[in-house]
Amino acid sequence: MHDGLPEPEYQRLAKQIHRAIWDDLDPLEQRIEDEERIPYDIVLPVLRDAGAFGLLVPREYGGKGLSIRQYLPLLAEFAKIQGGIRVIVHVHNSFAHALSEIGNDAQKAAILPGAVTGEKSVAFALTEPDHGTGADLGTTAARDDGGYVLNGRKWLITNSDLASHFLVFAKTGTGEVSALLVERDSPGFTIEPLPETMGCKGGEHGVLTFENVRVPASALVGSEGEGQEHLERALEISRVFIAASSLGTSERALELSLAHARSRVTFGKPIGQRQAVQRYLAEMGTDIYALRGMLADAARKWDEGRRIPAESAMVKQFGLEAVGRVTDRALLVHGGIGYTRRHPVERLYRDARLNWLEEGPPTVQYLVAARELLSGYSFTGEATG
Numbered sequence: 027m028h029d030g031l032p033e034p035e036y037q038r039l040a041k042q043i044h045r046a047i048w049d050d051l052d053p054l055e056q057r058i059e060d061e062e063r064i065p066y067d068i069v070l071p072v073l074r075d076a077g078a079f080g081l082l083v084p085r086e087y088g089g090k091g092l093s094i095r096q097y098l099p100l101l102a103e104f105a106k107i108q109g110g111i112r113v114i115v116h117v118h119n120s121f122a123h124a125l126s127e128i129g130n131d132a133q134k135a136a137i138l139p140g141a142v143t144g145e146k147s148v149a150f151a152l153t154e155p156d157h158g159t160g161a162d163l164g165t166t167a168a169r170d171d172g173g174y175v176l177n178g179r180k181w182l183i184t185n186s187d188l189a190s191h192f193l194v195f196a197k198t199g200t201g202e203v204s205a206l207l208v209e210r211d212s213p214g215f216t217i218e219p220l221p222e223t224m225g226c227k228g229g230e231h232g233v234l235t236f237e238n239v240r241v242p243a244s245a246l247v248g249s250e251g252e253g254q255e256h257l258e259r260a261l262e263i264s265r266v267f268i269a270a271s272s273l274g275t276s277e278r279a280l281e282l283s284l285a286h287a288r289s290r291v292t293f294g295k296p297i298g299q300r301q302a303v304q305r306y307l308a309e310m311g312t313d314i315y316a317l318r319g320m321l322a323d324a325a326r327k328w329d330e331g332r333r334i335p336a337e338s339a340m341v342k343q344f345g346l347e348a349v350g351r352v353t354d355r356a357l358l359v360h361g362g363i364g365y366t367r368r369h370p371v372e373r374l375y376r377d378a379r380l381n382w383l384e385e386g387p388p389t390v391q392y393l394v395a396a397r398e399l400l401s402g403y404s405f406t407g408e409a410t411g
């Protein structure tokens with residue numbers, strides 16, 4: 027059982043994070059949305075000083091070593107403010123956490139202490155412009171002179187402007203998938219930005235090109251051919267993180283909608299007294315309640331050391347559908363003014379759309395959940411087949 031940080035220390039940390047979110051980061055929303063650029067000179071020191079970079083780094087490497095139960099509400103809080111900031115925090119923590127689980131001692135010692143301060147960071151490099159993910163990858167790592175030579179292209183790789191290392195998935199040997207930690211300044215490795223995104227604005231999701239990039243054998247994570255397994259483990263918990271992001275965005279959308287329903291008066295009454303509007307609010311609350319329950323179940327099981335492939339795919343899928351419904355209803359409650367940038371609901375609506383894509387689109391979640399169900403998954407989390 028992973029208990030995480032002792033409760034009083036956790037409460038202190040949570041207060042510190044909330045203060046950073048609402049006092050220092052939320053006021054930057056307009057600026058980031060206008061400039062479509064995150065002012066790293068302000069945001070990164072705030073995140074570092076609040077402890078946001080080390081949330082999932084084990085304590086032996088200087089991090090906070092939070093349990094998943096403790097981490098989810100903090101990530102959800104980040105999902106209430108400008109989405110580009112949430113994405114930085116999510117990707118940094120998610121892949122520091124993945125490295126702490128799948129990296130060897132030397133890899134962890136080289137990266138994790140620096141990850142606590144944000145000085146080092148691992149980006150996740152899976153998606154490709156010319157191929158599908160997993161077994162279809164086109165990037166290759168051919169054995170050469172005791173190491174590997176990497177060739178191929180990746181794109182949509184978040185934090186590509188910040189990362190010191192890239193966890194690159196490539197085909198090795200006879201075509202099996204392997205994972206390699208590639209340093210940013212490796213000769214032959216170039217990074218170009220993509221156009222700005224619909225929501226979660228300001229971060230960079232770059233195109234990575236590997237042209238005969240030499241990577242030492244020590245960069246291999248685990249053994250050759252273990253890449254698919256690492257991928258599944260990393261994505262399993264990271265999908266829960268996306269669902270927590272859906273929860274935070276939904277909570278903020280409801281909070282704004284309740285305030286608007288109380289204050290907007292038409293035909294002599296606040297709109298919150300109209301049964302039709304009450305239905306929107308009730309449905310938003312129901313989605314949030316259900317998502318909270320699913321997240322609590324997934325977090326408990328993971329902290330108990332159990333695998334949760336079905337739960338993580340289902341909560342990720344339910345979360346994106348829930349935040350889709352909730353942000354849609356938030357716009358309806360706000361009426362025409364909600365379509366303008368006067369209130370953050372239009373931003374929440376755009377930010378939420380990324381949750382469809384992060385850690386795999388819906389068709390992948392259906393595939394994983396159905397595969398588990400067909401092989402005998404039971405809702406206690408134990409396979410019966």
Ligand SMILES: Cc1cc2nc3c(=O)[nH]c(=O)nc-3n(C[C@H](O)[C@H](O)[C@H](O)COP(=O)(O)OP(=O)(O)OC[C@H]3O[C@@H](n4cnc5c(N)ncnc54)[C@H](O)[C@@H]3O)c2cc1C
Nearest residue numbers: 150151152153182183184223231383384385386387388389
């Ligand atoms: C802002 C942003 C940040 C991102 N960050 C990262 C990152 O840090 N690292 C990273 O590796 N990726 C990242 N991604 C990529 C993201 O994970 C993918 O976009 C997503 O998984 C979908 O893959 P794709 O874009 O290749 O879509 P495609 O595979 O081209 O899919 C297009 C459509 O076809 C469907 N489809 C494709 N293949 C199949 C199939 N075999 N069976 C059924 N349906 C199928 C998909 O569900 C989808 O509806 C990011 C994306 C965005 C937008």
